[in-house]
Amino acid sequence: MSRIAGRFARVEPRRRVRDLMLGLLSDLPRKNCWSIAEWAGEATPDGMQHLLGRARWDADAVRDDVREYVLEHLHDEGAVLVVDETGDVKKGTHTVGVQRQYTGTAGRIENAQVAVYLVYAGLRGHAAVDRELYVPHSWTRDPDRCRAAGLDEDTVFATKPELGAHMIGRFLDAGNHAGWVAADEVYGGNPKLCSALEERQVGYVLAVACSHEATTGAGKFRADALAAKVPKRAWQKLSAGAGAKGHRFYDWAVIDLAEPRPGARRPAPDGLIPLTCNEIQRLFITLVVRPVREVAHRLAWSAWRRRHQARAQASHY
Numbered sequence: 001m002s003r004i005a006g007r008f009a010r011v012e013p014r015r016r017v018r019d020l021m022l023g024l025l026s027d028l029p030r031k032n033c034w035s036i037a038e039w040a041g042e043a044t045p046d047g048m049q050h051l052l053g054r055a056r057w058d059a060d061a062v063r064d065d066v067r068e069y070v071l072e073h074l075h076d077e078g079a080v081l082v083v084d085e086t087g088d089v090k091k092g093t094h095t096v097g098v099q100r101q102y103t104g105t106a107g108r109i110e111n112a113q114v115a116v117y118l119v120y121a122g123l124r125g126h127a128a129v130d131r132e133l134y135v136p137h138s139w140t141r142d143p144d145r146c147r148a149a150g151l152d153e154d155t156v157f158a159t160k161p162e163l164g165a166h167m168i169g170r171f172l173d174a175g176n177h178a179g180w181v182a183a184d185e186v187y188g189g190n191p192k193l194c195s196a197l198e199e200r201q202v203g204y205v206l207a208v209a210c211s212h213e214a215t216t217g218a219g220k221f222r223a224d225a226l227a228a229k230v231p232k233r234a235w236q237k238l239s240a241g242a243g244a245k246g247h248r249f250y251d252w253a254v255i256d257l258a259e260p261r262p263g264a265r266r267p268a269p270d271g272l273i274p275l276t277c278n279e280i281q282r283l284f285i286t287l288v289v290r291p292v293r294e295v296a297h298r299l300a301w302s303a304w305r306r307r308h309q310a311r312a313q314a315s316h317y
Contacts, residue, residue: 001017001018001021003065003068003069004017004062004065004066007057007058007061007062007065008055008057009056009057010055012047013051013055013057016047016048016051017051019036019040019042019048020036020040020048020051020052022040023035023036023039023040024036026039033045033048033049033052036048053150063129063130063131064174066129067120067129067130067171067174067176070120070127070129071120071129071176073124073125074120074122074124074125074126074127075122075124076122076123076124077177077179078122078123078179079120079121079122079123079178079179080121080122080178080179080180080181080182081118081119081120081121081168081171081178081180081181081182082118082119082121082126082181082182082183083116083117083118083119083164083167083168083181083182083183083187084116084117084119084183084184085104085114085115085116085117085134085160085186086103086104086105086114086115086117087101087102087103087104087105087106087110087112087113087114087115088103088105088112088113089103089105089106089110089111089112090111090112090113091111093111094148094149095113095149096113096133096135096139096149096150096151097113097114097115097133097134097135097136097139098111098112098113099111099112099136099138099139100112101114101136113133114133114134114160115131115132115133115134116131116132116134116160116163116164116167117130117131118130118131118164118167118168118171120178129171130167130170130171131167132158132163132164132166132167134158134160134163135151135155135157135158136157137157139151139155140155140156140157159190160186160187161186161187161190161192161193162192162193164183164187164193165192165193165196165197168181168196168197168200168202169196169200172200172202178202179203180202180203180204180205181197181202181203181204181205181206182204182205182206183204183206183207184206184207185206185207185208185209185212187206188206188207188208188209188212189208189209189212193206194206208223209223210222210223210224211223211224214226214255214257215257216255216256216257217256217274218277219276219277219278226255227253230253230255234253234254235251235252235253236251236252236253237249237250237251237252238250238252271307271310272303272306272307272310273306273309273310275306279302279305279306282302283298283299283302286298
């Protein structure tokens, strides 16, 4: 508490935030302003609601204080950052960001509020160090609704991967280090997040959907089809860490991708895509099996096709 006490100008919110924190750490079966206020001995939930809704204090500054506290106590040179979202099921329509959407809390589509979190995880433990509320299109397209809920006038829509990238950027810009970033397929399927991590030279392990397409030296394949092509001898069973029921073992294999940057497909230095299997086959037939015209003519057409494909890929992404 001593670390964040200075963020609260008045003594009343300073004392109440202490009770709020202890209530969140308690064994209460359900935690909200009502239950925590009762647990703390207050007569009504008004004080807790005022602290979270109307009292003036810098939530972002408190976030930074919490991040530094976590790093002081859990610092690990091999620590990683984990990005994930969670939701709170709601009954009304006035809570900021609420709408019918999928939430892992319920395991289905519900009327819920969803937030994206950044977690610092190492051998000494793990803790959340940042958060961003996901504000859907249904809100950002309705300025009156945003204004009534207390959102800033300049609130714009941001996808969950964009929110994750913002939080990772804040963490790194503060001078902190993480070995790599982990997230599920919501984030692994976003090429802009991959590009942002690569530009910062941060490694990542991001899950992708089975329908995700990856380009290898042998062509483009769906992720599930590519995994099926890997021979059994290439797989290794490794632990992803200890869980509640012991080590969590997964099968791992490494596949070289033709594109060094899946988030931003770069053509070869001369403006051409790398030679594909189809192009090699075409050249072999027209130059060796059934030569019709001179070599220079065929090579010029090959270069044109690869240059055109390079421009198409750059435009698409």
